[in-house]
Amino acid sequence: MTNLLKVDHLIKNFGGLTAVSDVSMYLDSDELVALIGPNGAGKTTLFTLLTGVISPSSGSIVLTGKNGTQSLNKVPAYKVAQMGMSRTFQNIRLFKDLSVLDNVMIAMTSRYNEGFIHSIFRTLHFYKTEDEMKREAIELLAIFDLTDQLDTKAKNLPYGVQRRLEIVRALATKPEILFLDEPAAGMNPEETAELTRLILKIQKTFHITILLIEHDMSLVMNVAQRIYVLNHGSLLASGSPEYIKHNQDVITAYLGEEG
Numbered sequence: 001m002t003n004l005l006k007v008d009h010l011i012k013n014f015g016g017l018t019a020v021s022d023v024s025m026y027l028d029s030d031e032l033v034a035l036i037g038p039n040g041a042g043k044t045t046l047f048t049l050l051t052g053v054i055s056p057s058s059g060s061i062v063l064t065g066k067n068g069t070q071s072l073n074k075v076p077a078y079k080v081a082q083m084g085m086s087r088t089f090q091n092i093r094l095f096k097d098l099s100v101l102d103n104v105m106i107a108m109t110s111r112y113n114e115g116f117i118h119s120i121f122r123t124l125h126f127y128k129t130e131d132e133m134k135r136e137a138i139e140l141l142a143i144f145d146l147t148d149q150l151d152t153k154a155k156n157l158p159y160g161v162q163r164r165l166e167i168v169r170a171l172a173t174k175p176e177i178l179f180l181d182e183p184a185a186g187m188n189p190e191e192t193a194e195l196t197r198l199i200l201k202i203q204k205t206f207h208i209t210i211l212l213i214e215h216d217m218s219l220v221m222n223v224a225q226r227i228y229v230l231n232h233g234s235l236l237a238s239g240s241p242e243y244i245k246h247n248q249d250v251i252t253a254y255l256g257e258e259g
């Protein structure tokens with residue numbers, strides 16, 4: 001079977017430092033995979049490679065999605081998003097002064113590619129598309145219990161809800177793969193429990209593939225079907241949560257204090 005995303009022998013050097021060292025991994029359709037590892041292990045670098053923000057020094061990244069097989073090696077981030085991969089960030093990146101609805105509609109514009117002429121002259125087609133976008137955004141926000149907040153400015157939402165909105169924005173591009181970069185960062189246990197339910201709901205509702213970077217082990221163990229562990233830029237182990245939990249190398253390198 002062809003993997004949805006296949007990464008082979010990926011290397012990223014920053015000057016003399018190898019942040020990602022010969023990493024091979026894959027993601028299949030409809031699975032939830034976590035990427036964990038101690039601080040500085042290379043998780044964020046790997047994420048930014050997969051989402052086109054930076055290019056690898058060597059190795060390959062291949063996506064076999066709805067649009068066939070495509071190499072992602074030298075594809076810029078905005079194109080990667082159009083190819084069906086979407087992400088959230090460690091630091092929330094919402095349009096803070098815009099409403100919840102507008103935040104989602106802006107995210108949708110990458111999919112509804114309006115022509116220059118339509119946008120400038122505000123043709124009938126433009127308004128029809130805007131209506132469609134609005135309807136779709138409202139439906140999406142309803143799934144995430146944000147119907148009551150459509151007009152609320154993003155900056156006025158509680159922290160956990162801002163994170164939820166970020167995820168909705170990422171989903172608005174209808175990705176095949178959703179990358180979540182430390183979604184539980186800064187959350188209290190109650191917010192993390194809600195996030196856990198949310199992530200499980202996303203997978204059940206949208207049947208998409210999710211790759212999650214996360215330090216919160218309770219969240220990872222509750223949602224992940226498979227886990228990759230990075231250490232010093234290299235893959236230390238991969239397998240089911242049960243396997244990872246009891247892997248001696250992982251316990252030594254990463255779960256030491258907890259294991």
Ligand SMILES: Nc1ncnc2c1ncn2[C@@H]1O[C@H](COP(=O)(O)OP(=O)(O)OP(=O)(O)O)[C@@H](O)[C@H]1O
Pocket residue numbers: 014017018019037038039040041042043044045046
């Ligand atoms: N742009 C860059 N230039 C130079 N070095 C970098 C750059 N980005 C990351 N690094 C280095 O690469 C290594 C891996 O960093 P990375 O941020 O990917 O780790 P991480 O696993 O995401 O860590 P954390 O859990 O703390 O976010 C670190 O030593 C970091 O200092």
